[in-house]
Amino acid sequence: MxxxxxxxTSSSGASPRCSRRTAPSSTCPYQPELSQGLLQALWEYQSLICELTGMDGANTSMYDASTALGEAARMAHRLHGGKTFLVPRALRHNRRAVLANYLVGTGIAVREVEYDRETGMLDLAKLREVDSSDVCGVYAENPNFFGRFEEQLQEIRAATKGIFIVGVNPIAQALVRPPGDFGADIVIGEGQVLGTPMNFGGPLLGIFACRQEHIRKMPGRVIGLTRDVTGHRAFCMTLQTREQHIRREKAMSNICTNESLLAVAAATYLSVLGxxxxxxxxxxxxxxxxxxxxxxxxxxxxxxxxxxxxxxxxxxxxxxxxxxxxxxxxxxxxxxxxxxxxxxxxxxxxxxxxxxxxxxxxxxxxxxxxxxxxxx
The missing domain is CATH 3.90.1150.10 (Aspartate Aminotransferase, domain 1)
Incomplete structure (x- = not known):
């Protein structure tokens, strides 16, 4: 052994919450309004993620942080155009590989930006040397691959004209200013740390949030709060015209079944801790x-x-x-x-x-x- x-992972697991008979449920309900409890739990998860990241909207989950990055790059291209996506050279190799896979056939090229050998942070001088006229987006992490808090988010935002995407550790967000304060357009992250126990590398939970003006280009499912025909508060799946069961090949993404169970566990973890x-x-x-x-x-x-x-x-x-x-x-x-x-x-x-x-x-x-x- x-x-x-x-x-x-974090110090306390979510397995007791996930294993309750009242918790497991369809991750992809096709008559969602019949499951008001699940929809409310997912809406609460979205609200908590928005509070942590400083974003206006969040989806109910992606598969993991790597697939969230791939979707974020494609979303940046939809929003801004451009054929170059900038990432730190110091990036987890599996995350880099998934990103490359997601961009196959899109014509988007990934270009790496060096890290500063003294500080471990992104090399701003190298970033500023890049011709940003064809850049659709730039990705930075806080904390970064080396565990170093990236203290230059404001400068990174100013150095690029494309969509600014920030990858976060949601627990670290409790002590730092949210990416939204630094002009981030999209925030992604790995939610496994929010109470999910380790189990041979999984399961994982992809966090994805963005600004209000970008929500219609965001992948994944979104839960909204509304009123039913009797005037009572009700939760529903909203903005569904973005999704593949309606738009087919023109959908924003092809994610359907997602990590909703873990999103509920993450919401529980955050709510219990406060x-x-x-x-x-x-x-x-x-x-x-x-x-x-x-x-x-x-x-x-x-x-x-x-x-x-x-x-x-x-x-x-x-x-x-x-x-x-x-x-x-x-x-x-x-x-x-x-x-x-x-x-x-x-x-x-x-x-x-x-x-x-x-x-x-x-x-x-x-x-x-x-x-x-x-x-x-």
């Missing part, structure tokens, strides 16, 4: 990452975090003799430590991405540090 030392509770979870993640990085940095041969500045719950660790031997040593001791970055960023063959959350006990952290101490 491997002791995982870098899960990206604003103060979510802030405590976020602050705990920051504290744990800071403490772990400081402890690793004291071990001879290690540097942590590699990029100085504010991090959330992830940070880069560098070893002076390369990270491959470190990784092997940890695996031999039953520890799955940081994610080696060589495959994605060849210049970082001596580095790995670490993460810590409330799931890590003091004993697990002590075991990791002892194993790292043994590396020479």
């Amino acid at each position: 491997f002791q995982t030392v870098c899960p990206r 604003a103060n509770g979510l802030r405590r979870v976020a602050a705990d993640n920051i504290r744990r990452a800071k403490d772990l990085a400081a402890a690793i940095d004291k071990i001879p041969g290690f540097t942590a975090p590699l990029f100085r500045g504010a991090h959330f719950n992830e940070f880069v660790v560098r070893h002076k003799n390369g990270y491959a031997a470190v990784h092997r040593t940890l695996l031999e001791k039953g520890i799955h430590g940081g994610l080696p970055l060589t495959r994605q960023l060849p210049e970082m063959q001596d580095a790995a991405l670490y993460a810590t959350t409330g799931r890590h006990t003091p004993e697990a952290v002590a075991k990791l540090l002892a194993a790292l101490e043994a590396v020479r």
Whole structure:
């Protein structure tokens, strides 16, 4: 059994809520108004996501953050035109691969923007060198791939004429200004951290929100609040003319069955924690990452975090003799430590991405540090 030392999940799971007999339901109701309870739960989820992101509208879910990014790129093209989509070079390889798959046949080319080797943030000078006349959109993350808070969202927005898309960690949003304050047009994210337990890499929950003026170009299902024929409050699926069961091949997307069950679980998680509770979870993640990085940095041969500045719950660790031997040593001791970055960023063959959350006990952290101490 491997002791995982870098899960990206939150400290409490949603499985009890998902397993209640009253919770599981059709994720794609074709007589939706008959399921007022489900529609209200999804409407509450949308409202919570809008509050976290500073956006005007949200859909009921995408499959995951990667597919949300793919849909966001296509939406940017619909809104702004242009054939170039800008992404950070430091982007999760699976997210980059899904994005490329979503853009097959669209004529949209993905262009990477370098990261600053000192700060770990997007290199603004490189971004400003790009000819933005044919750019449909630019994507940035906060926190970014290195766990670093992206402190330049305002400058990134000013440097591009296209649609501005921001990827977020919804828990981190409890402590930072929402992307809407910096001029974001679309916000995406991975909602798995909102109370969904780890289960061999899934299930996942794609967050997708946008500004009011863009909602008719947004993919996915949207729940609205209205009045029925008797004047009573009622929930309904709204703006359905965007969807494939009506517009067929001209629809905004081809997503139908989505992650509604997990959206309900996420809404429950956020509601139970409340604003103060979510802030405590976020602050705990920051504290744990800071403490772990400081402890690793004291071990001879290690540097942590590699990029100085504010991090959330992830940070880069560098070893002076390369990270491959470190990784092997940890695996031999039953520890799955940081994610080696060589495959994605060849210049970082001596580095790995670490993460810590409330799931890590003091004993697990002590075991990791002892194993790292043994590396020479």
